[in-house]
Amino acid sequence: MCRSGTDKVLPAFPIAQLICCIGLSPRTDSMALFIEQLVNGLTVGAVYSLVALGYTMVYGVMRMINFAHGDFFMIGSYLGFTLISSALIGGAIPLWLALVVLVVLAMIGVGLLGIIVERAAYRPLRKSSRLTAVVSAIGVSIFLQNAVMLIWGPRYRAYPPWAVPNIIWQVGDIYINLMQILILAVSFVLMIALYFFVQHTTVGAAIRATAIDHDAARLMGIDVDQIIRLIFLIGPALGAAAGVLLGLYYRQIHFTVGWTYGLKAFTAAIMGGIGNIPGAMVGGLLLGILEMLGAGYVSSAWKDVFVFIILILLLIFRPTGLLGERIAEKV
């Protein structure tokens, strides 16, 4: 039986360690570590934001937590894995173009899957209670996970290392790699596009109207079913983009990661105020930064625990989110 001595007691005990780090640790002097963790946090945070958008949009329009959303994200990264391992990136087209095609194809595939899932598992339950929809969503999640396990196998899959060249820049004492820049760029482009689409187009106005009141929207001539279908195209598609980006970043993918990332992204969505699109973006970035700072300064073994504690505290004390009612317009 493994039994550790007194020296091991401290690392296993987060609060004691937290106190040590704040008070004594020499690492706190180092600005470079702080900024590096900040950049790491922004990178994962951008991924969380993309996934959180799917939760928040579905919740905004349907008042339902789509428990299967994390699995759309996971399927996105598997689709990306298959596409990247196929002949797509063989040198026929430039690498950057291939990556764009890769992300777009994964988004289309998962977006279509989202529409199918909505039609098959959620639409028949639209008039029933929250619980039935939640259980149905869990059923979908279990189904998708196991379908992926049967198709791609139960073991970890790894993105090929040559997919994105490992270029590292040094800025002062800080190292930033190409993949981090790529993740930030792609997710910000997608988020800005989404924000513009929702706020400044007619269809976007229809989405916002549906979020406020289905019946009133219907009276205004909006096809609510169509809007819900659209939401289930956009949400999973954004999740898929996040999945591909994360696959390229961490390389390893597994069919169970959907739940973990789904829960974290959901935390981000709650943080920003669920139903609130800019909120989900900010919430994701904030959560990523908090998580990475926690991992850097306290202990990486406990970083998921921080996230869940944040989630629980938020739900207890501030269920409307950190951003509060100021930008409370629900989408």
Next chain:
Amino acid sequence: MAEKGTQTESELKTRLSLPSPRSHISRLGLPAVIVLAVVFPLFAGDYWIDVAVFWGIYVLLGLSLNIIVGEVGLFNMGHAAFFAIGSYTTAILSEQLGLSLWLLLPLSGLAAGVAGYVLARPILHLRGDYLLIVTIGLNEIVRITLLNNPWGLTGGPNGIIMLDQFRIFGYAIQRPIDFYYLVWALVAITVFVLVRLQRSRIGRCWNYVREDEIAAQAMGIDTRWAKLVAFTLGAGIAGATGTVFAAKLVVISPESFNFMESVILFCIVILGGMGSIPGVILGSAGMMVLPELLRNFAQYRMLFFGLALVLMMIFRPQGLWPSKRWTTILREGEGK
């Protein structure tokens, strides 16, 4: 948005009627079932007895969760956390202090019950799906804590080996058949207690809270107290089951208590029918025994299970064996 379901008179009558204490089942079926249950292991092989042992363990867990989810309507999807607390309490205390398992059975129940009380207190005011998320979070926190081996107690990812067994005057309960009788005796006791509870004042309080919390409050029911009692009791029974689980499994590790386990327990209650005791027994059979019968399709088992959940919700949301007192919650819910 959704239209309020209109209630017919007959629906209302079903809603108000309590289960009759002497139904057909208890007059004829029950003795037959008991005889069958006692005789079964004398004819079955060890393998099937083992299957029945795990079925029994899941019945106990399902019954404990049924108090929280079924009777009171609190969406708890982190029940494996309490089960884990019970199992680890048993394993740690047995290893460190060498206490008898008969003593650890109530102690683990107590530990999990206290944990349930402390953890549930601040979160009980949360609405349906928010509570669900918080309990998932609690489950993960407990699992990761066990994994990180705090104070070197939990043994990290490898877990703990249990050396002790239940002993009756020196006779150790080790064979599958011994476990079978132990587990199903516990099931019988629990069912007896829970049926009594269902018909008692607190049982009716629980159902009232589930059906309409505001009306219950208006009638002078302390809904917070009713929910806390349910949560503590449910967690406690799950914790006590943890002792049996630890003794049966010998090695317990954090992976036995992951989120999927909580989902399975939740689904047992939903599949069987919320608040229905026979439903829980049937639901756990569906989850534990059916997969053994379909062993050839083992790898497709969870795939079908996911599909079954979706289809159940669409075509039979009240569960396989709905409680007589099962009412409109699934049709009308507590939505807007």
